[in-house]
Amino acid sequence: MNGICAGRVAVVTGAGRGLGRTHALALAAEGAAVVVNDLGTGPGGEGGSADPAHRVAAEIRDRGGRAVAHTGDIATAEGAASLITTALDAFGRLDALVNNAGFVRDRMLVNLDQEDWDAVIRVHLRGHFLPLRQAAAYWRAEAKAGRTPDARVVNTTSGAGLSGSVGQANYAAAKAGIVGLTLVAAAELARYGVQVNAIAPAARTRMTEQVFAGSMAAPPDGTFDAMAPENVSPLVVWLCAAGSAGVTGQVLEADGGRIAVMEGWHPGPISDKGDRWTPAEAGAEVRRLLAGARAARPVYGAGGAP
Template sequence: MICKDRVVIVTGAGRGLGRAHALEFARQGAKVVVNDLGVSRSGEGGSTGPAQEVVEEIRALGGEAVAETSDIATDEGARHLVATAVETFGRLDVLVNNAGFLRDRMLVNLSEEEWDAVMRVHLKGHFLPLKHAGLHWRAESKAGRPVDARVINTSSGAGLLGSVGQGNYSAAKAGIVGLTLVASAELGRYGVTANAIAPAARTRMTEEVFAATMAAPEAGAFDAMAPENVSPLVVWLGSAESREVTGRVFEVEGGKICVMEGFRHGPVADRGARWDAAEIGPEVSRLLGLAAEPEPVYGA
């Protein structure tokens, strides 16, 4: 019960990772706002069914939850999401940004609409709930009410290392890492931490990849790709125990948790004056020889 009585928003919580997060938060004592538009894998259509079904699962466990079906990639939808948590449960302690979908194409085949759609849901759909949760927590802090809040964003290995056929998704997920770092720096003064996860799990978004490349686990064997494996880390990051952890990215898969180490200053050359273009090649070659080799792009 490490999140007992904490109030948690999980976006994209009707299926897959979001559903697993919402259920695990409930098992650990949290009150959960289950946000989901109920759209298809490609972001089309909509239904209140998935969110309400998860709410019923949580209530069957003896927990408290409410369904919320706003489009969190709109300012009004994100505002309503945060207001629902505060009005229903009296507070907000944790925001888990998880909603997303795929429209995969090789770069030369990727349409502007497919680019914009993925950016809107993944990147804008992280920014706007974060903005309105941040406004709430800032107001609470300035009013003298203690804040011990958490943001857990959802990036991807595609955002950290790139993924062939996923230029739009990779760019959006890389943007989420940058947004997380800024949120950590800006919201810390109000009692808020911000971290990101890069999960690997079998969900609607990834089932085709896993079906083509991995055999199903044998009966009774540990299913390393089950989305439920990711949720314990997310729940711990949402707990009071994690208050010293912020601005970090964790890769999580099966039973493995890895602290990702992103861009940092490596070998440097400074001549104290402007370089001549003809001199750059040998110096760059020397610096690259001193630098760590980049990890390969997924699918390359």
């Protein structure tokens, strides 16, 4: 198949439904061979089924593309290793990794128990780290063998990770961690020909329907559906393509027809006394500095939040 990813091999985690599914289909439509990973769990990580991954892989093949299913748990070392091995065994190479798998277990902080904290951190943050580590080991070996890759990683953060979200302390913490992981990986893996970026998508999926309720409902037929997950996938495809050369260490928001480059933490107003502050002086100076600082985006779900 022709397209901007022709000849490339991509792995997409959590690709049985929602955003992952549309990413996998869009990559295949642009010529990539795709490994479709999905454990097939429920919205809160319960249960499991091989059907979603196999359905999407079959859908790609029915459209003339190349795809195989992987139904292992990528938040385990064994599952992450077999994910990368599946790509190499089926297609002989790996060019792009899209980390997308996840679920939510929303609770207000005082009601959030350790199990729900650990489960969400595990699937999002460890579920990004382990496949990334396995893919990076392969690409490093290729580079050391004189076959420097032209590789791409697309991680999935969230507005919750960038601004916070009431009732989602576990999810927001995991997604914020993914931003840090992205920045470090981009710096460390550049020498091996690997670019690493993150997207913060907003779309209608199983994970968001509970949080946003009716605000993400599909519009009438013929109207642009700003919350359709298909709107996000073109950016993912481009980030996976060779044409995105030179773009790394970035966090991009994407929803509807909007793409925003997130600029991260930069020093704002600064004061240097040249000596140690007293507590009272420090407090007064912080208040003065805050008066001249740009206000942070409000936490989702808090007063004034979008």
